[in-house]
Amino acid sequence: MKLETIETDVLVIGAGPAGSNAAKHAAMGGAEVLLVDKKSEIGTPKRCAEGVSKNGLEKLGIKPSHRWIAAEMDRVRLVSPSGIDVWLNQENVHLPETGYNLERKVFDKHMAMDAARAGSQIMVKTLAKELTLKDDYVLVKAESMGNHVEIKSKIVIGADGPESRVGRWAGLKSTSKPKNMESGVQFEMVGVELEDTRAVEFYFGSVAPGGYAWIFPKGDDIANVGLGVINSMTSKNAYHHLLDFVRECKATQKAVSVEFNVGGIPVGGPLNEFVTDNVMLVGDAAGQVNPLTGGGIISGMQAGLIAGEVAANAINEGNCSLENLKEYETRWVEENSLSFQKYLKAKEYLLSLSNEELDSIARAFQGSDFERIGPMELLGKLVKVSPKAMVKLGKILAL
Structure with a gap:
């Protein structure tokens, strides 16, 4: 040569x-x-990630183009292990990685x-x-x-x-x-039955040990469906966790995969x-x-x-x-x-919670108007719902 x-x-x-x-x-x-x-x-x-915030693009001086925007997103649905959901609006709460779903x-x-x-x-x-x-x-x-x-x-x-x-x-x-590297896997799927095509969905708990599962809409009945796991926290690989999620999630039970993506996700800061x-x-x-x-x-x-x-x-x-x-x-x-320090603390807190604690917290915040809830009310709800979860949060914030 x-x-x-x-x-x-x-x-x-x-x-x-x-x-x-x-x-x-x-x-x-x-x-x-x-x-x-x-x-x-x-x-x-x-790669798996395709979500970006509108504010982030603006700060970079990048004008959105219809050529690479698959869908706009302004809502988030958080789903607990037993299916209890909490809805957040972009107008009320700062939501990283929401705004646009890209054609990466x-x-x-x-x-x-x-x-x-x-x-x-x-x-x-x-x-x-x-x-x-x-x-x-x-x-x-x-x-x-x-x-x-x-x-x-x-x-x-x-x-x-x-x-x-x-x-x-x-x-x-x-x-x-190893504890700071998630294994990410994702299907692009058609036939996804979404409750709201402008909402990105996150699923927490044992569905994805060490991480979470996601559904990012891409318009009509198309969506990215994936998850990230910490391998040391599970005996199954990420792909089999994803297969289980697709089978069990109501929105994806009739969906068909047209693409498969994998990648490592460094989450240790x-x-x-x-x-x-x-x-x-x-x-x-x-x-x-x-x-x-x-x-x-x-x-x-x-x-x-x-x-x-x-x-x-x-x-x-x-x-x-x-x-x-x-x-x-x-x-x-x-x-x-x-x-980034705040995000690390939040991640550590989420990982410390059991499925039952996640369900209890979701149940307490279900239907809440987050625009009107102050920090003390948030803490008060946590104490009332799960004193153990509050103790865990206190220990993490004190580090």
Whole structure:
């Protein structure tokens, strides 16, 4: 196979939303950028997550397009183990990962096209196989379209997903503990009998040990139906949990699967460090995923925006050291650490509850007007419903 050498300012490995946004903003800042992806077609196969908030897209400056929006969502239905449901409205409660359900394949490709329009070059079917840190650049060996390629870059941005190989090659601790990695599985189904086609549904309890099951509407009778589990908390694999859920859930009993997706979901919060000399990690590679919901599109794209800006500035200044790139990590942590800590606490609390406690809490809040319930009333309901659950919450909040 022929050996080719390519030189660039910034190499982005992985053309998901986080990587494409990093490439876009680095190019907008004047850097020479190359975005590579191991797949022949960007966006395929799709990952499980397809929900994003309207507010999140607005903050990123991305205008919604009918090309990649499958459905709008403004309500949430929370379902307890025995089927007791609680309804929330977007107007009354901030609901992460609700607003739009995406056509993820189209969305990812659209984001890569935006990077190209900003000036980034793109190479598909290009697999990074080795990374070596040199004195003032990074050498990446890859295989592209059947050819061996060497890429010399002043900065590498790793957007290569959970358990990032870019991170490991660069000496960053990018491996998640088993308890912090959910196995996600999902069907896209037709014939789903939804109670409300503008509501995303979440199912809690033993239906998905360590996580939850979801139904995301995509218009008409089509929906994404999936779940995430922590493998150490169950003797069954995620796929068999999903089969059980589809059989038992009233909405999916007559539905037919037309697509199957799998993927790891890092839910332990961001890595302690995701920057080193000449290298930055973004998105799932950096653990920038909501620990409670498992959603990471917006937070990853936000990271990509910051990393791209910092990379371009570093290139312009001629300083790609950790000291200069650390600004990216600092900015992202400042904007997200507080909310991520809250999501981690909430997840820990939910995992501590038994099926019976989840049912009791759902029963207490069923039909409640959340716009009129204050914090003290919420706590009062918890105490009345389940003193044990309240004690668990107190212990977690005191950590």
